[in-house]
Amino acid sequence: MPDSLTRDSATTSVVVLATTPASRLSCADGTLRDRLSDQLAVLPVLDVQVLGPGGGLGADLRGVAKIARFAPGAVVVLPADLVAHTEALALLLEHPARDTAALVSFEATAAPMRPPVRVEGARVIAAGSSFHLVPEANATFRGVLQAGETDLTSLADVAEELAELAETGKLGPVTTVEAVDLLLVGLVRSGVPVRAAGIGPLHCDRVTGQVSADNAIGRLADVDESRVRLDAAVKDDDGFFATYFVSPWTRLLIRPAARLKLTPNAVTGISIGVAALSAVWFSAGYRGAQVAGSCLLYLSFALDCLDGQLARYTRTFSPLGAWADAMADRLKEYAVYVGLAFGYAAGLPLSESGPDGIWYLAGAAMILQVVRHAIDYSYAGAVADAGRAGASWDPSPVRSLLESADAGRYGVPRQGMLGLAQRMERERVTRWLKKAVVLPIGERMALIAITAGVWNARVTFVALLGWGGVAALYQVIGRIARSAR
Incomplete structure (x- = not known):
């Protein structure tokens, strides 16, 4: 880790949504939530706040809003049912801009845990959920969203309005699984510029069961993270x-x-x-x-x-x-x-x-x-x-x-x-x-x-x-x- 990004100088807060049963699936490090905690421990994070299950989608969103109102720096929201390379998380947490950004993959095949997005000029210009369509989608959101310090008020406002819409049934049959997806939709559609942080060959997937968790963890070994970091340092869109x-x-x-x-x-x-x-x-x-x-x-x-x-x-x-x-x-x-x-x-x-x-x-x-x-x-x-x-x-x-x-x-x-x-x-x-x-x-x-x-x-x-x-x-x-x- 670069000297300028030590944990002592970190200002980014992380909100872990441990609200789905998949977050308690087992792995070599205990549970998926434990594995994620170990990864965050080696990244420049100020603090980690965990929202547990039981409150429903509205309560989860209001919890994110409350944290965003008082956070001293950028806020990252991610689900605990996430299986990802540490280097993928570092694309946001170690990026010194600490801006508003979302992890995306340019594998454009959407799935329930991979909502579609449209990226143009390294920006997410349209984001989807089970309630929101994305014409001409060319990428998928991989569940990790960061709001920069200047956009925390927007994040809080979006989270509170989404919570109200969910509680009054205006968003249809959405569940806590879609909390992060809805936050990205809200930020994009409220005009907040969201940088698209492409994961490239790295893996970052949400899982729903033990078999999918085991398979996702197994795929991590197929990628050399240090080589990917070196490749990413060289522009792929240069002259x-x-x-x-x-x-x-x-x-x-x-x-x-x-x-x-x-x-x-x-x-x-x-x-x-x-x-x-x-x-x-x-x-x-x-x-x-x-x-x-x-x-x-x-x-x-x-x-x-x-x-x-x-x-x-x-x-x-x-x-x-x-x-x-x-x-x-x-x-x-x-x-x-x-x-x-x-x-x-x-x-x-x-x-x-x-x-x-x-x-x-x-x-x-x-x-x-x-x-x-x-x-x-x-x-x-x-x-x-x-x-x-x-x-x-x-x-x-x-x-x-x-x-x-x-x-x-x-x-x-x-x-x-x-x-x-x-x-x-x-x-x-x-x-x-x-x-x-x-x-x-x-x-x-x-x-x-x-x-x-x-x-x-x-x-x-x-x-x-x-x-x-x-x-x-x-x-x-x-x-x-x-x-x-």
């Missing part, structure tokens, strides 16, 4: 260049870096230093220096990938680290632009704007990248503001909780450009083309390294302006289409 030319070997450095107690911020600092050396070599202007600068730029980008992989492996994210990493990317890239322009100018006679207008080209490339980043950040900020405005306009989830399906929101087929983008995502080749067209940082670093090492800085800047211009146009059209939706 083409990072996926095929960087990550296959930087993943080999993750565990050694963790054993050396290198922090992600330290790796970011090393990456900045290597990029500075790259800019210095580029500024020399002769062919050997250009090749050396290209190699160092590739190494700098590899270290930039490694710092994120190390952060995910050790789960030591921080707002400062994220900000520093983003700023470092911009500073390294612009320093390399300056180095390339100096090196090109050193080898040719000077003119008003430098040889062949190289300084104009460098400035234009830099401005274009600034504009592209502004498009991304301003759009993300606008989406966040719109989401907050929508949630504050209609904060009560009662009406949506009583709807059996929300086809108007979740079942509308995508048309036009967004529909085309979705279809492109389904095909491997077009998906990579879609990723590459926006010229992400990996492709930019590769473009700079190859063109500068093989040709010269003028070719580099012309290529950046051409490809970057297409990328900016694609971004603008895409943002307009999404906004219109």
